[in-house]
Amino acid sequence: MQRSDATRDDGTWVGVSLDVQDRHQPGLCVFSAGPQLLVSQLSRPVLLAVVDEHLHGVDFWRTDEYRTFVPPLRADVARALAGSPERWAHRFAQYLIDAPDSPLHEGRWLLSCESPLRRWRHTDTSHADYWSSMLVDGHPDGYLDWFDHSISWEILPLRPMPAADDSRVKAYRKQARDGTLPPVLLWWVSGLDCHLILDGHARLAAAIAESVDPPLLQLHRTMPRTDLAARTDEAVGFYEYELARFAQLRVVHGPTVPDGAATAGPQLVSRLHDLNTAQQPTWAWPLPGGEKQWRRIAREVTARQDWPH
Incomplete structure (x- = not known):
């Protein structure tokens, strides 16, 4: 595993580049079976998805089985690292490297605070309204609309977003006001055409509640060496x-x-x-058992409900 700072030609810091070796399949893995996708974490189904046959979007079902690999972030650490995306990026990079259930696999990755999500907010739109609009609704099931939200690259939480009065959110709201809020960790998944929240659901909820721009760290694959x-x-x-x-x-x-x-x-x-530094498509592994196995998993996690409709 090699880790280095990625910079522009003028020396401007862009993010942390990770060159991963000897990790053939990640713990948090995307599997494919025809138009069906499965995101699995150490064999636990986390997210089921079906791409629309007309490529207008994706039906999804969350299982509530996702577990973050990032340890609790102490307030004193947040104060010490406030205003330093570089230091936060290196800390989160280490979490990604150390965790057996992170999405890292062999190849090159970039962990950066530069996210395309920031490009689309108009100045007359509040931070609360904008970031709320970028969140994909629906639990346990919902729909990612590629037709209405083309290239807006929405955010899909891997568990329900906590309410503004949730105890964790209340604690983070003070950090959001103080400018010490730790970043939200996102993973760009090309097969879904959106970002998954790997860590920071409560922090994003706090930023929305306080109508501030949330600090972000985005993880995506880059070109192999x-x-x-x-x-x-x-x-x-x-x-x-x-x-x-x-x-x-x-x-x-x-x-x-x-x-x-x-x-x-x-x-x-x-x-x-x-x-x-540019994004490369997310790797997906063939699901053992193919579409038959995907349908079996879907029946189990949805308690045999008629999904997708």
Whole structure:
């Protein structure tokens, strides 16, 4: 396991990069059986899902079997790490590494405070209204609507969100007001086209209750190292091609033609950054037993209710 800081070319911190080895299948795992998905934690069914045949969305059923792998976060630790996304990211990265029931498996990952969820809030919308709208309703079952919420990347809690007067939420509301609220840990799952809350249901509820922007840490897969090397070579090759093309133009048209570095250079920097940090699709393992096994699990966890309808 290798861990390092990911930064932009100007040195701006982006997140913690994790290079995981010798973990062939995670404890928190996505299984697939045709259009059906199963999220399982150490063999416990956590979330069942069925992708709509027209790809308009996903029916889901939560089992209340999810257990966070993050230990309770003490208030004195929250005060000590307040205002430092980097230190929080390294702490949560260690939790992910140490836990046998986290979603980490071999490959490269990024744990970052930069989330696309922040892009869509309009200035005339309160934090409470916005983040409430990003939460997917429904328990135990519900529907992720890809048609109405295209590219908004909603948040799907893995257990019911606690009320504003819940004792844990009350404690976190003070931290939200003080600016010491620990981050909410999200996991981007491409097969659901949304974020799952791995830890911080009560913290997110507190941020909504206080109408403040919740601190976030988002986990997603990034490009495998073998692919990264090849794609980096491609990007560098394109940069060199562009410089050679501009050099030929200068031979024909004279020195008034730029050398191309002012255009190709920033493009190369941007492409290399994206290659190193951009989201990659979530891995899903074939469910042993296939669709028959998925239907058996669905009958058990739904107590033979007619789901999906």
